[in-house]
Amino acid sequence: MIQVCAHRGVSSDHRENTLEAFHAAVQQEADSIELDVWLTKDNQLAIHHDKTCEGIDIENSTLKSLPTLFQPK
Structure with a gap:
């Protein structure tokens, strides 16, 4: 099974390593967040x-x- 890990959150749409980037990763159903x-x-x-x-x-x-x-x- 492939899992999606949001490295520093969703940094394509938000400033990396911010709550906004991490929240976007959760909203996009990432399996994990790496920071x-x-x-x-x-x-x-x-x-x-x-x-x-x-x-x-x-x-x-x-x-x-x-x-x-x-x-x-």
């Missing part, structure tokens, strides 16, 4: 595809010190 979650130095969770964000190592940084690439409404 990358990093634990920051101050034990906060950050969703970002790569280990670094604009050259900054996420795991060795505090959440507040990371660049804000997208703020949900």
Whole structure:
């Protein structure tokens, strides 16, 4: 049986790794959603595809010190 995994949500229609992209995946009946979650130095969770964000190592940084690439409404 083939299963559909929405990598970073439905990023063709929405900004990737956002609630909107994940919600769209559920609405389109994806079997699963894959995303990358990093634990920051101050034990906060950050969703970002790569280990670094604009050259900054996420795991060795505090959440507040990371660049804000997208703020949900």
